[in-house]
Amino acid sequence: MATNQEEVKLLGSVGSAFVCRVQIALELKGIEYKFVPENLANKSELLLKYNPVYKKIPVFVHNEKPISESLVILEYIDETWTQNPILPFEPYQRALARFWSKFIDEKLFISLMMIKSVRRMLQKHLILLGF
Known part of the structure; x- marks a missing residue:
């Protein structure tokens, strides 16, 4: 658990899957942290x-180390x-967990982002066409 001498911050935005992933880990570990909301359209000096x-x-900022x-x-x-481990202890199982995490990031999240982008383009075109 983070002690009083440790400062833990998470800069992010609500709804981001990547931020949510970190929040879940912090909750599983029982780590107290300060959430600093970011507006990605107007990035803060802290984020920069x-x-x-x-x-x-x-x-993630731990004792001023980002x-x-x-x-x-x-x-x-x-x-x-080290309490409540997220990744398995055994090296092969850890490697598999890293592989699937990377696979999900590269395949699923990118696919979802592409679908959202296409949907936005279609909505704009339908509005222009009067639908």
Whole structure:
């Protein structure tokens, strides 16, 4: 559990699957944290400070040390707070868990984002056509 001397923050936006993934891990581990909501249309100075390369969420900050990318954050959380392990202990099982996490990110999330993008384009065209 995070002690009083530890500062734990999560920069993100409500509804982001990547942010939700980190929130679930923090809850499973029993880690107290401050959620800092981000408006991606108007990125805060804090987000730009902690993630100057990608300027994306989620960003996990532990004692003023920022970590980006949700899967990297999960591994950090699992290794830092050892209670209630997220990843299996056995190396082969850990590798499988990492494989499927990456697969889901690359295949499913990208596919869902493409579907949303196509749906938005269709809605705009239907409005232009008067439907």
